[in-house]
Amino acid sequence: MKFFRSVGQVFGYSPFPTLVKHAVLCGRAVGILQKQFEAYENEDFDLVEKYREEIDELESQADELKEEVRTHVTRSMILPIDRQDLLEFLRAQDEIINNCEHVGHMLTFRKVKLGVNIAGEFKILLSKIMECVNEYERMVEHISTLIETSFDRKEVQAVLEIIQEVESLEHECDQSQLKLHTMLFNSDALNPLDVYLMVTWVVHLGYIANAASRAADRFRLMILGR
Amino acid sequence: MIDVLIVLAVISAFYMAWNIGANDAANSMATSYGSRALSLRQIIIVAAILEFLGAALFGKNVVKTIAKGIVPIELLDPHLLIYGAVAALLSAGLWITIATYLHLPISTTHSIVGAMLGFGIAAVSQGHLSLNAIKWDELIKIMLSWLISPLAGAVLAFSIFSLIRFILFRKFHYEKVERVFRYLQVFTACYVAFAHGSNDVANAVAPIAVIFGHTAGGYYEIPREILAFGGLGIAIGIATWGYRVIKMVGERITQLTYTRGFSAEFATATTVLFASAIGMPISTTHTLVGSVIGVGLAGGLAGVNLDVIQRIIFSWILTLPISMLLSIGIYTILVVFV
Numbered sequence: 001m002k003f004f005r006s007v008g009q010v011f012g013y014s015p016f017p018t019l020v021k022h023a024v025l026c027g028r029a030v031g032i033l034q035k036q037f038e039a040y041e042n043e044d045f046d047l048v049e050k051y052r053e054e055i056d057e058l059e060s061q062a063d064e065l066k067e068e069v070r071t072h073v074t075r076s077m078i079l080p081i082d083r084q085d086l087l088e089f090l091r092a093q094d095e096i097i098n099n100c101e102h103v104g105h106m107l108t109f110r111k112v113k114l115g116v117n118i119a120g121e122f123k124i125l126l127s128k129i130m131e132c133v134n135e136y137e138r139m140v141e142h143i144s145t146l147i148e149t150s151f152d153r154k155e156v157q158a159v160l161e162i163i164q165e166v167e168s169l170e171h172e173c174d175q176s177q178l179k180l181h182t183m184l185f186n187s188d189a190l191n192p193l194d195v196y197l198m199v200t201w202v203v204h205l206g207y208i209a210n211a212a213s214r215a216a217d218r219f220r221l222m223i224l225g226r
Numbered sequence: 227m228i229d230v231l232i233v234l235a236v237i238s239a240f241y242m243a244w245n246i247g248a249n250d251a252a253n254s255m256a257t258s259y260g261s262r263a264l265s266l267r268q269i270i271i272v273a274a275i276l277e278f279l280g281a282a283l284f285g286k287n288v289v290k291t292i293a294k295g296i297v298p299i300e301l302l303d304p305h306l307l308i309y310g311a312v313a314a315l316l317s318a319g320l321w322i323t324i325a326t327y328l329h330l331p332i333s334t335t336h337s338i339v340g341a342m343l344g345f346g347i348a349a350v351s352q353g354h355l356s357l358n359a360i361k362w363d364e365l366i367k368i369m370l371s372w373l374i375s376p377l378a379g380a381v382l383a384f385s386i387f388s389l390i391r392f393i394l395f396r397k398f399h400y401e402k403v404e405r406v407f408r409y410l411q412v413f414t415a416c417y418v419a420f421a422h423g424s425n426d427v428a429n430a431v432a433p434i435a436v437i438f439g440h441t442a443g444g445y446y447e448i449p450r451e452i453l454a455f456g457g458l459g460i461a462i463g464i465a466t467w468g469y470r471v472i473k474m475v476g477e478r479i480t481q482l483t484y485t486r487g488f489s490a491e492f493a494t495a496t497t498v499l500f501a502s503a504i505g506m507p508i509s510t511t512h513t514l515v516g517s518v519i520g521v522g523l524a525g526g527l528a529g530v531n532l533d534v535i536q537r538i539i540f541s542w543i544l545t546l547p548i549s550m551l552l553s554i555g556i557y558t559i560l561v562v563f564v
Binding site for chain 1: 248249250253256260325326327329330331332387391395396400404467470471474475478479480481482483511512514515518519522523524525526527528529530531532533534537538
C-alpha cells in the first residue's frame with residue numbers, strides 16, 4: 001500500500017515473546033538429551049549421533065533468537081524493564097542450551113559400556129535436570145502476565161516463588177551429582193578412561209542445572225530491579 | 227474565472243478533508259483496532275459519525291484561528307482572498323500527497339498553517355500587507371502548542387495509566403480490570419474521533435471559510451454548512467480509504483491492552499479537545515505519539531520505539547517551509563496570470 005502516513009512505528013519491537021521461545025528451546029534440548037542418553041545406554045550410536053545433530057540445530061536456532069533480541073533492543077526503546085538486565089538475563093539463559101550442546105557432543109566421544117547402576121543414576125540426574133528446566137520454562141512464561149499487569153506485586157510474588165523452586169531443584173541435581181561422583185570414583189574395576197569421560201558428563205550435566213539457576217537469579221534481578 | 231477558482235477551492239478542501247479522514251483520523255482510531263476493543267466495522271461507523279459531529283459542532287474555533295489568526299484577511303481585497311485560499315489549499319494538498327507517498331509522518335495542521343503563512347508573506351511581498359500586519363505572536367502561540375500538545379498527551383497518559391496500575395491493578399484482578407476497560411475504550415474511541423474532527427476539520431475548510439466568511443460579510447461567524455462539509459469529507463475519507471490504514475496500523479499494534487488503549491486515547495482526546503476549545507490547531511497524531519510514550523514511560527508497554535520522534539521532528543521541520551514556499555509560488559502565479 002503506497003498512500004499512507006502513519007505513526008504506528010511508535011509501537012516498537014517486543015522482545016518478550018522471543019525470550020519465551022528461547023526458553024522453550026532450552027527445555028526441548030534437555031528432553032532430547034534424555035533420549036540421547038537412552039540411545040547411548042542401548043548402544044544405538046547412530047541414534048546418539050542423530051540426537052547430537054538435533055541438539056546442535058536447536059542451539060543454533062536459539063542463537064538466532066538471541067541475536068534477534070540483541071539487534072532489536074536498542075537504546076532508543078522504552079522497555080518496562082532495564083535493557084541491560086534483559087540482555088544479561090538472556091545471556092544467562094543461553095548458557096542452558098549451550099551446555100546441553102556440550103553434553104550432547106561428549107556422548108559421542110567414546111563408546112562406554114554402562115552398568116545398570118551407573119546408567120540408572122545418570123537417568124535420575126537427567127530427569128532432575130529436566131524437572132528443573134521445566135520449572136524454569138514455567139517461570140519465563142510468566143513474563144507475559146508480568147508485562148500485562150505492569151509488574152503487579154502479587155504476580156511478582158508468584159514468580160519469585162517459582163524462582164525459589166528452580167533453585168531448590170538445582171540443589172537436588174547437586175545431590176544427585178554428588179552420588180554419581182562417589183559412585184564413579186569408587187568403580188576400581190572400570191577403565192580409568194571410561195571413568196574420566198563419565199565424570200566429565202556429570203560435571204557438564206551439572207552446568208546445565210547451574211545455568212538454569214543462574215538465569216533464574218538474573219530473572220529475579222530483572223523483574224525486581226525496576 | 228473567479229467562479230472556477232471558487233469551485234477549485236471547494237474541490238481541494240474536499241480533497242484535504244478526505245485525506246484527513248483517510249490518514250489522520252485512521253491513525254487516531256487504529257489504537258482501538260489494535261487493542262481489539264472494537265471491530266473494524268464498528269470503528270468505521272463510530273469514526274465517521276463522531277468525526278462529523280466533532281467537526282460540525284466543535285470545529286469553529288480552530289477554523290477561526292487558521293482563517294484569520296495568521297493573515298489579517300480583513301485588510302485584503304476579496305479577490306486576493308480567493309487566490310490565497312486556493313493557493314493555501316493546493317499547496318497543503320500537494321505537500322500532503324507527496325508526504326503520504328513518501329510515508330512521512332507529517333501533520334496536515336502544520337501543512338495548512340505553513341500554507342496560510344505563505345499566502346500572507348506573498349501578499350506582503352506584493353505590497354498588499356505590511357510585514358507587521360502578519361500576526362506573528364499568534365503564529366508563535368500556534369507553534370508553541372505543537373510542542374506542548376505531545377508533552378501534555380504524555381503527562382496525561384502517564385498519570386492515567388499510573389493510576390490504573392497502582393490503584394486498580396492492586397485492588398482487583400487485572401483480568402477483571404481489563405474487561406471493564408474494554409467497554410470504557412468504546413467511549414474513548416468516540417471521544418478521540420469527536421476531538422479529532424473538532425480540531426482537524428479546520429485544516430480542510432478554514433481557507434474556504436476565508437472566502438465565504440468574507441463575502442457573506444462579517445466572517446466572524448463561520449457558516450455551519452462549511453464545517454458540516456468538512457466533516458462529511460472526513461467521514462467519506464475514513465469509509466473509502468481509512469479502513470485500510472486502520473487495519474494496517476492496528477495489526478502492528480499487538481501490545482496494547484484495553485487499559486493501555488484507554489489511557490493513550492483518553493489523554494489524546496482530552497488534549498486535542500482542549501486545544502479545539504481554545505482554538506489551537508494541533509496535530510492529533512503527534513499528540514497520540516506523545517500519549518503512547520507516556521504509557522510506555524509508566525511501564526505499560528513491552529516496547530516503545532523512540533526513533534519515531536526523530537522522524538516526526540524531521541517532517542515537522544520540512545513541512546512548514548515547503549508548504550509555505552509552495553503557497554507563495556501558487557499565489558504569485560494566480561495573481562500574475564489570472
